Amino acid sequence: MQKHRKNRNVAIIGIGQTALSSHKEDQNQVEMVAEAVRNALEDAGKTIDDIDCVVHGNMELFEMQFQPDMWHALGCGSYGKEEYRITTGGTVGATLVCASDNLVASGLYDTVLCIGFEKLQEGNTTGGITNMADPLWFRNLQTGALTSTTAMELIQKFGKERVLRAAMKYRIMMDKHAMLNPRAHRRLGLEYDQMETLMETSPQLVGELRLIHMCSQSDGACAMILTSEDRVREGTAKPPVWIRDHETSHREENMSNLYGARKPKSTHRDCAERLFARNGITDPLGYFDVFEMYDPSAFWAVDWLGEFLLLEGDEHLRLLEAGEFDLDGKLPVNPSGGVIASNPIGATAMLRIAEAALQIRGDAGGHQIKKEVRHALASGFGGSLWTVLMILEKEPNW
Amino acid sequence: MTVGVGKKRVAICAVAQLKNDPDLWHTRFQGMLLEILEDLQRQTGFRYGEGGVEQIVSVSDDFLDARTISNNGVQDVLGGQYLAEEKMAQEGLNAIGYANAVILSGHKDVVLIMGHCKESQGESRNLITNCGFDPFYGRAVGLDYLNAAGLQARAYMAKSGLTDDHLARIVARSRQWAAKNPYANARETLPPGKVKASPMLCDPIRQLHAYPVSDGAVGLLLASEERAREYTDRPVWITGFANAMDAFFFGDRDLTSNFALKKAAAKACERAGIRDLKGAADVVEVMDCYAYQQPMWMEGLGFCGDGEGARFIDEGGPGKYRVNLSGGALAGNPMIIAGLYRAVEAALQLKGEAGDHQVPDARCAVAHSTNGPAGQFHSVLILEA
Amino acid sequence: MSRYYGTTVDDIFDTMPERFQPQEAKDVDVVVGYECGGEGGGKWRLKVREGAMAVEKVEGDLGPCTATVFAADAETFIGVTLNKIAALDALTSGKLRITGDASLLMNLLPRIFKPYRVPGPAPVTARDIVAGMADRFRPDKAAGVSLKFAYDLTGEGGGRFTVAIADGRCRVTEGLEKDAAVKMTMEASTFVGLMTGTMDATAAFTSGKVRIDGDMGAAAATGRYFDRYVPPDAPRVEELLSLKKVTSIDQRFATGPVMGKWFAGLRERKLLANVCPVCRRTMIHPREVCASCHVRAGEYVELGPEGYVTNYDLVYYASPDPLTGAVRDTPYACAWIMLDGASPEEAFAFEIKKEDLPRLKIGSRVRPVWAEKTVGSFRDLLYFEIID
Secondary structure (H helix, E strand, O other): OOOOOOOOOEEEEEEEEOOOEOOOOOOOHHHHHHHHHHHHHHHHOOOHHHOOEEEEEOOHHHHOOOOOHHHHHHHHOOOOOEEEEEEOHHHHHHHHHHHHHHHHHOOOOOEEEEEEEEEHHHOOHHHHHHOOOOOOOHHHOOOOOOOOHHHHHHHHHHOHHHHHHHHHHHHHHHHHHHHOOOOOOOOOOOOHHHHHHHHHHOOEEEOOEEHHHEOOOOEEEEEEEEEEHHHHHOOOOOOOEEEEEEEEEOOOOOOHHHOOOOOOOOHHHHHHHHHHHHOOOOOHHHHOOEEEOOOOEHHHHHHHHHHHOOOOOOHHHHHHHOOOOOOOOOOOEOOOOHHHHOOOHHHHHHHHHHHHHHHHHOOOHHHOOOOOOOEEEEEEEEOOOEEEEEEEEOOOOO | OOOOHHHOOEEEEEEEEOOOEOOOOOOOHHHHHHHHHHHHHHHHOOOEOOOOEOEEEEEOOHHHHOOOOOOOOOHHHHOOOOOEEEEEOOOOHHHHHHHHHHHHOOOOOEEEEEEEEEHHHEOOHHHHHHOOOOOOOOOOOOOOHHHHHHHHHHHHHHHHOOOHHHHHHHHHHHHHHHOOOOOOOOOOOOOHHHHHHOOEEEOOEEHHHEOOOOEEEEEEEEEEHHHHOOOOOOOEEEEEEEEEEOOOOHHHOOOOOOHHHHHHHHHHHHHHOOOOHHHHOOEEEOOOOEOOHHHHHHHHOOOOOOOOHHHHHHOOHHHHOOEOOOOOHHHOOOOOOHHHHHHHHHHHHHHOOOHHHOOOOOOEEEEEEEEOOOOOEEEEEEEEO | OOOEOOEOHHHHHHOHHHHEOHHHHOOOEEEEEEEEOOOOOEEEEEEEEOOEEEEEEEOOOOOOOOEEEEEOOHHHHHHHHOOOOOHHHHHHHOOEEEEEOHHHHHHHHHHHEOOOOOOOOOOOOHHHHHHOHHHHEOHHHOOOOOEEEEEEEEOOOOEEEEEEEEOOEEEEEEOOOOOOOEEEEEEHHHHHHHHHOOOOHHHHHHOOOOEEEEOHHHHHHHHHHEOOOOOOOOOOOOOOOOOOOOOOOOEOOOOHHHHHHHHHHHHOOOEEEEEOOOOOOEEOOOOOEEOOOOEEOOEEEEEOOOEEEEEEEEEOOOOOOOOOOOOOOOOEEEEEEEEOOOOOOOOEEEEEOHHHHHHOOOOOEEEEEEOOOOOOOHHHEEEEEEOO
8 A cells, every 4th residue: 555645735724614504595605605715714814815726516406506616706706716616426525625635735726715515495405316316217216315224234233223222322412412513503402311202203214214313404605725834834823734634435326236145345444444554544443533424314324433433343333332422432423413413515524624623723612522632534425425534633743 | 826846747648539429319428438438448558446547537517417416427437436536517627737736746646537528418508508697697687608608709809800701711710620630520611601601699609600519528547757657658748737717797807808818828837837828839729619719719828919819810820820720619529528628639739649630740739728608717728748 | 371473372273164175175084183282282183074174172082093293382383383493303303293194294284274374463455555555655756747547456455446646746536537547456355465565466467367447558657656565564674585496408318228228128028237247247227337347348138037125215205306396105115126147246226016015124035017018118117026
């Protein structure tokens, strides 16, 4: 495995979010994007004149706006600047940060602004996701991103009672985190003693997947500002957060080979293996201080924790049951409340990186982890089980 | 701004293109891209994975494909199986700009670019570009990229003295060259009189001033300087790339100013270390979807003075500077990858593989693309042998 | 009483008889139970049968119901009824629960009952609006105008009126004056709708709700000389508009030679896979290239037709078709099936026969059931059924 190389180091110096909600009639798309950009510039203590290049992304058919970066030039501040529009589906928010990291590291751009957004309320989301499927065949069968096949597989492996409880434990933990994060969209005030009731009464969507397990639909935008090490040395308004490395793993569209008699390796595990190997990380559970994971449903979350952290057997379940992913656990997962609480799709994956960076800065407010955060992991999810992983560091330690 | 940190260079090792066609009804996107993939594999013998292609940059559009995440359906052909793939969701020339940065950053050494588009699939490309305007005003008044171009054409013709006669000559010349390019869509020769007799599409743009509906696919293999020789004996070097954005609302723009193109060209030249592009370039490929755009974009690139587009044509500028010897976008390339086709043609010239339209001993080439309504966004790529 | 959002749970049930639309309930036979906890709550039983309805407050057991709604408290019940609380959020948090046939509540009830509205002050009448016209007259906009127009407003709260504009003054009188340039005839409720902005003027004219006798231009001009009518109880906030538009662009998708073979196979009731020449994976449906080996796969084999289920999605919540809005009947199941003869990498996805759903499990043996006439389309396969 080749060692990780970087032409020059890159840090996150500005983070801007809008409030996340299911209704944003008070803003059009451009105004919403502009709010995130203004917040990011203010956070970084920069003006739009300091930005060399803008990177923009979302999913066009969710809002039915063709090449939205043209209209959004008004809100992005890209007038007279260089600009890229790079997308990858649900992963897009994370891809935008990866791309911005590449652009700064290349030496061609010093300071890059990236923006991910979605106004899901302006379209039909499940329909939009279903439109992802092959028009000739699978579009007739798919129901958006709603599936319980992972729940079925977990139940086959670990037993129904344990899996249902694990999913509910995860869900209530996420809500408890969201309650501490005023920006989160869904904050329900759930308690662990509601577990049994919710397991029975929450409306069933697909198989064991109930409404309580699934992420929300939100409107919102996130913007981040990245700059080169030289510029960081000139001084920053907030502590810089270093992007150490990132990796992406895609797979074919067709889901057929996920459910055959022989299981393929998951993209999550593949991505984590490649990224950790070239960065010499052998014990991810021990190394990272926080993990912001793109968790569209509670069952996926439970399963993916094992994949991303390269765990074997039922270790991820044991850790979850023992509270090791809680805010004060061994590796806190999604102090922000995660995607289950807020999901403006084009911004969602960037929010994972933003929230991980806020933890490193010690700037997360009510949901700040108590112990010091030096090493953070963030993931994005999209496409047909595509994944993006990024490692953030408090110091450039590689 | 730090330029050329690390003094590394990135090479285009191989290019492949599908013949542009008015209606590839008999094949899916997967089939189109598979031909590109096999062509590139034949040329270079590349493999996917560690030590080979580790990153793919695709080019396509959700609207044009009528699929959310248009790169998803073609992932198997792109080769993104347990690999990194990212989609350039704007004009494809920018995929080269981005892939160049990916390699310079040290993140990945070998990048595959694959783009596809079928304009014939949708009922009307104008319905799609209408959705490129804001939903409240622009769409409601019926703007699309064609009538945006109509507004710009009228303004630029008034400023530069360009006439219907000039436009007819531009189209006739494009077809003469397209006849020598086996990959062009519209290859039958067309006398200027016939162009002038074609019906008005969007006054002053006539039907034959506009590029024909086209389907196509393109691929390129890029590598760092250290790795390029594994794939080719004739690398083409990316020495300069830049793009720039103009304002969105027409009221905020001077449609004839070439604001964004001039910015992009200046930056690309700065990065390439070129002072005088006009003197340096041996061939130029501009994305001229409409006839008036060829002199206008050439003006923006600095090949003639402000408002001198008509004189540029009268004095034989397109011949002198070897502009669009492929036939250009006027001979038919689909949206989203028309600029990528320009880069492929420019690279073929520098490799000496341009066939019947080859320029002897070309050392430096310019490829240009534009995106958005009436040239809101421009990209400029400078290649050297 | 516990009042939330300006009303009580009791009022919602008390107004049900007047909100009932018997013509929508002809073939309906349901009993719906409602249980609302906390202060101001209670239990109600709603019966709808063959175009008639009855609702009663119940002490003790609700008895057998087609569907039952449980709300944690009056605030939840009223909030959800008035759309002030998102039903989805209430369901998610458990403050709202539904047992029995949930689709009944989402689809049937909204059809047979008009939506509940919070009782307010007596509604404004057409007569009130006309009477205020002189006060809303704008002499600056009517300089030099001399115009007489008449309203014939039928039904409750209506009347006949003539409005005369001359010399910068406006006079409203009861009755139809003969020399009016134009007479506009409509129901009084239509007039109120137009003036309060709840009805679209163009739609009212084109649908014939408004009849115009006389000078059409004069009729169109009348609005210019008056300030817009504002209901006395209207809150003084900025109005937020949103634009509703369905964007649709027709597409013609190519099948290409590979998918073409697949569809041709379906026509002959064969499930065809193509085989990767390198890894021998059988791809179903066939694809142009093997994603793992990056090679063309030109060899075709017939799989199945029988196989076993490896996993499945039993869907209770069907998403609406983004273009047609049609929603599939639930529940239905999409199952992954290892067809006999397939390589271990790949299963085939399809729907399972509705009647077989209760006994569907991982490992079930299934076989395809074909349409009577196969034409080479998705619909050639009806479903897979369980083999006993």
